[in-house]
Amino acid sequence: MLPRGGTVLVTGGLGGLGRTVAEHLVAAHGARLLIVGRTPASQLPDGSREALEILATVGEVRYRAADVADPDALAREVTEAERAWGRGLDLVLHLAGTPVAPQWERLSEHELRTESAGWLSRMLRPKAGGCAAVDRLLAARPGTAVVLFSSVNGLFGGTGFGAYAAANAVLDGWAQRWAATGRRAQSLAWSMWDGPGMNQGSPLVAAARHRGLALIDPARGTVALLGALHAGVVHLLIGADPENEQIKPFLAADQLRGGTIAVAVVPGPGEDPQRVRSAVAARLAGEGIFARVAVTSRIERDRSGAPDAAAVLAAIGSGGGGYTAPEGPVEELVAGAAVDVLAVPRIGREDSFFSLGCDSVRALQLAEALSERLGARVTVGSLYESPTVRALAATIAAPV
Known part of the structure; x- marks a missing residue:
């Protein structure tokens, strides 16, 4: 996705995440960076300004203040950087977003059905508007790859974080759209970064951990990012505990989407169907296999005697005999x-x-x-x- 000495557009400025990613790209890959943030260079906080100075001594780094959702401004900065680099843009890393800290103490006001138009726009603009601007940029750059930094909220939702969840879901949609055209595109849905990022100082960390969402420190996050870039999967969930009971329903949903493993089990005489299903699911999970396990009364077979996959999937999709009435x-x-x-x-x-x-x-x-x-x-x-x-x-x- 990124050749040695490649060129990268990083949106979102030099906040905690931007700084962590930029440092790795420059130091480990010799990448040439164009970092775009909303704050003018002369007004950057001391920490960001110092980070920029250090990066500039290690590699070729340009910082420009621009609205990432403004397609003309973004295109202008990228074109200028490409001219200076003497080559085209290899990769876009879209990290831009609006901090959610201001709403932590008033979560009930930020349910999607009661969200204000102003806050919804504030959340959507850097992420959704940024993707629209990047899309315009990519139209003339068919070989440029895209990696979007999303959140688990885009998949799980989040009561009190409706606008934030919607903004991240938009990122996931854009990645799917670009990938469908043959472009190398990924949306990485992170749990919570420990220190940097949108969740810095969040009072909800304990609740998130209880729900199976781990804190990701910068070192671990960098390793996960490298693994994700090499995996090439369009949408990845990073930082969720697959053993957590709150996460498993999302990993083995009842819709049999592409890539889901389906397992049909026939209990022995006198065995409790639910205990059998739970035991099989636990055994598979212990081997790193997360499957939709359903209990059925029989395994349908075709004329050759082999299991009839279509019939088994149909049984699983309709409940597969695993229904147990409320008591x-x-x-x-x-x-x-x-x-x-x-x-x-x-x-x-x-x-x-x-x-x-x-x-x-x-x-x-x-x-x-x-x-x-x-x-x-x-x-x-x-x-x-x-x-x-x-x-x-x-x-x-x-x-x-």
Whole structure:
């Protein structure tokens, strides 16, 4: 993706992430950089100015103040840099974004349905607007690769971070669009950087860790970035713990998307289907294999006697016999509310809400519906901590 001595556009200036990435590119790859940020060079904070001076002594680094969402300004700076380099642009690293720190203490005001137009625009402009400007830039540069720094919020959503989640989801969409045209493009969805980045000083670190999102220190992040660039996968999730129960539903969703491994299991006589499914999933996970495991009464076979893959996939997609009805009034109440909110025909006691289409908005709606039906407050956080009918019902103490 980047040859030795290659040329790179880094958007987002010299904040924590930009500085970490820029230092590695210059020192390890001899890259020539054009760093574009919104702050004029004369007004850079002392730390950023010192970092720029150090980088300039190590390699060829240019810093320009420009609005990354302004396609004309961005094209002008890149063209000038290419003229100075004497060659075209090899790689775009799009790191630009708006800090989310100002909303940490007022999360309820930043749910997507109540978000202000001004804040939504503020979040979308550097990421979505930046991608649109980069797209214009790439039109005349078919060989230029693109790497976008996204967030896990773009995939998982985030109550109280609706605009931020939407902005990152846009990045993921742009990467898919560029890759579909044959361009080398990636969107890297990071959890949280330890120190630099949008989450610096976040009071939500403990909650994120509980949900399986690790802090990534700069050294580990650099290694992960190198691995991602070599992997060549369009969309990568970095910093999520695949063993965490809150993450697994996203890694083995019920939709059989390309690349998902499907495993059908037939329990022995007298065996508990749910215990069998859990045991198989745990064994596979222990080997680093994350699959959609479903229990079925039989394995359909074709005329040659081999397993009929199409029939097995159809069985898995329709539930594969793995449905277990809710037990008791509380589970039935929880399941009923989930069915109404998620608009699904039924939900078993072991089914994850999030594998049935629950996102941050629906999670909020489900919490409100349960609170109303129970006469006691059910928080959105409890849905993430207990994402199945059985688990959530067990945490609800209010009598029915």
